[in-house]
Amino acid sequence: MTPRARQAIECAEVIVGYDTYLDLIKELLTGKTTIGTGMMQEIDRCQAAVEQAMNGRKVAVISSGDPGVYGMAGLVLELVAKYPASVQPEVAVVPGISAVGAAAAILGAPLMHDFAVISLSDLLTPWEVIRKRVEMAAAGDFVIAIYNPKSIRRTSQIETVREIALQHRNPGTPVGIVHHATRDKENMIISTLDKFTNEHIDMFSLVIIGNSQTYVADGKMVTPRGYRL
Missing domain, CATH: 3.30.950.10 (Tetrapyrrole methylase, C-terminal domain)
Incomplete structure (x- = not known):
């Protein structure tokens, strides 16, 4: 995890991710809303993250390693793109260590x-x-x-x-x-x-x-x- 990634997690109100990955950062989750899913439910959890962000909450979607290398960054961007530009939440891809x-x-x-x-x-x-x-x-x-x-x-x-x-x-x-x-x-x-x-x-x-x-x-x-x- 890079310092920038840790900061993004600490600043977020809602943390979304595969259950196993959430367990790896449980010390950072105190006081935060968490949304976890199992394997094969990637679309569901990323859609939930987008909806939370559209409701004005600051959301961090957790990936293992780098979110752009077999991670969830691409899926989040694809889901956000389905909404009109006027209501799309801002998305920042925070690099990790692949x-x-x-x-x-x-x-x-x-x-x-x-x-x-x-x-x-x-x-x-x-x-x-x-x-x-x-x-x-x-x-x-x-x-x-x-x-x-x-x-x-x-x-x-x-x-x-x-x-x-x-x-x-x-x-x-x-x-x-x-x-x-x-x-x-x-x-x-x-x-x-x-x-x-x-x-x-x-x-x-x-x-x-x-x-x-x-x-x-x-x-x-x-x-x-x-x-x-």
Whole structure:
């Protein structure tokens, strides 16, 4: 959380978010109205936030990491745009620290060159579209950061990512896995492209697959930018 994000929460009268995220900031919620929902209810809670704002209340919608990176910023803006401009509440998107940025810092410096960020969740994006994006990123030698890599229901997709990447880069390519980045249970492991799916991976994990130049030094992943040393 950035200082600006904390300030926005402290100044808000109403806090809206996924129940799990509200639990993470419960020490900031004293005296505030809270509106929490479970998974798959994103539209409902963002609509509730917009309605609260239209009634003149100062509202903060909470996202994990950065609200503009798989967060709720876009949905809030889409919902506000459905109303006439004369009654639309003012919306400010307050940046946070993205999961990919936090995980990269924990691993070292794996994102020093071009990279692609891809979510393996197929709830809103067809799997064939996701697969195509993985193929193009692997063929282009991008470092690949994977959000939502594996769930109880969705287990085979990360194996498919590994198989696709192995068609384009060395089996020993470093792969970093970070669990609960910046949270209490934070931990990380650095594996290799041919073996990383043997490690524990779940929805609280972020996976970063190095490119052809990525290496490990002193326990840190580094993707060189190309400076002549």
